[in-house]
Amino acid sequence: MASNGVEEPLLSGMVDPSVQTKKKNFLKRRYRHSKSAPLAEFFPSETKGTGQIPHTESITGKLHPTFKQVAIFLAVYLGVGAVTFLLVRNQIEGKKTDGFLDAVYFCIVTMTTVGYGDLVPDSTLTKLLACAFVFTGMALIGLILSKAADYLVEKQEILLVKALHMSHKVSTTEILKEVETNKVRYKCLTVFILLLVLIIIGTIFLATVEKLDLVDAFYCVCATITTLGYGDKSFSTEVGRAFAVIWILTSTITLAQFFLYFAELNTERRQRALANWVRTRKMTSVDLEAADIDDDGFVDASDFIIYKLKEMGKISQEDISLLLEEFKDLDVDQSGTLSVSDITLAQS
């Protein structure tokens, strides 16, 4: 088994964010830090939108659906959902407004698992349809969460930092650096502010358009964004439901996002503590012996780095073993080091 999966944190890959995020960061990082230019061309389609290297292109395409693909999934899902529930609208019970709007609204309330119950399926067919739509909807929400996330937040972060530093003038470079250094913190803050805005908008809307008193409006907002959806208060007017379609989707995803970023912040803090502890731990002679990964009799900088990365749990022995084999295949003259002639010979 490739070690990566096992080494991954438990909730790492909800739908598939891991590879994508990792790769994105890795790319960004490359451009900035690496002394090797060619690496930066690894996934050209991601940064430049063009694909000079066909092979790389196909790898990228296979590895993760793009943001655009997710948007198309959502559109198709809502389209199919709306048409389906429009066709069976007589088998759905509850407070109705416009047929099409109700169908979309029902679809959104179902896929986000808010489930107010102000519209409920009333036949075997619609009940089973609702079951099918809630499962696929959940999967889709997971996919949206994994994609929309960083993509949408990144630009807002910069605006946020600009706003925070409005009083003292700072250059764009400084802002970018600040954002990079405290990335997760700013992501968290950005999403939190967005969430507050959505809560306020929702409360005001419910109070004015749906004529709820302020506590009820706030209560309905909380019950909605958490997907609790008791259903004693919900959107019952046509305008209300049109608003709800957009607002419910945005706010439930934003809250989920906030929880995730908050958790990431926590994880980061812990990982940093662990890494620091490992880095500064005293070496013993036993460590020294163990660190000589290539058994060449001495511990150079690279040996030391690999040993410490292993200690931090960032890489596994399996990662190392596989690459060590690869190295041995390349090292044709068995000198223990790679030269241009080695790789020319090995790859010819």
Next chain:
Amino acid sequence: MASNGVEEPLLSGMVDPSVQTKKKNFLKRRYRHSKSAPLAEFFPSETKGTGQIPHTESITGKLHPTFKQVAIFLAVYLGVGAVTFLLVRNQIEGKKTDGFLDAVYFCIVTMTTVGYGDLVPDSTLTKLLACAFVFTGMALIGLILSKAADYLVEKQEILLVKALHMSHKVSTTEILKEVETNKVRYKCLTVFILLLVLIIIGTIFLATVEKLDLVDAFYCVCATITTLGYGDKSFSTEVGRAFAVIWILTSTITLAQFFLYFAELNTERRQRALANWVRTRKMTSVDLEAADIDDDGFVDASDFIIYKLKEMGKISQEDISLLLEEFKDLDVDQSGTLSVSDITLAQS
């Protein structure tokens, strides 16, 4: 910024599983693969429950709450919730059975965000209490998801593999190896089977005790485990609610778990593809130059491994830079390699 956080997949740290899981795997791995025994003692409290090394102990304690702590959180949450809603039971409207049972049931329906709406808060106080309980409940569910997970599934996996191989006799060692190799796949399968069992139990229960017809029972089960909770069908008898308290909590968490493992499976597959591609990619002379991380003029096995791990996005330039500095501090005689005298001198 420590690079780890950024390199982490998007959804990696829901509450804080990452460090914990990583460390657990890393530990297990160590025992099996590492040639260095001392490393295995890194987090003694996790494997042996004893703490010979006080410093290590405190690091572990700070890094993650234990499974037991999470169980205590849940008990406290449900206790406080039950008492609170018992005290304000006259301000809650709906179909009631036993006062205490209803309070616990309401608490569970709220924290899992199922929100049937068969019991709804009916005063400003109870509405605001419900808001507070749903947010804290969600955070707690996240925490449970991050802890209960591997802990509970691991033993069942082995039983599952045993059952699957019942016809041909295989040794325990072979089973353990099989489980290890296809870890995520078996976790996924185990949780899926558990989910099926919970769905069947729930459907039978609703059909017999709550007297729903089969389609309605299945529909109510689906609406519950997805936390949709329209509320047109729910648990209305005393026995039903007692069952619901356990069943709702278990089944919603199991479904969430299934989604997460499924996603992990996906992530693993993609990461493996990426790692394979990087590993077998042809080296060029430019690569060779870039791979000489310690600038000592040649690329040995460790240099090659670090270069490839960087390409895979498993480690970042920042990880390397920090450790390189640490190495230079230790390498007192500046020979480019570490010796026992180096570390004795550096650490004295």
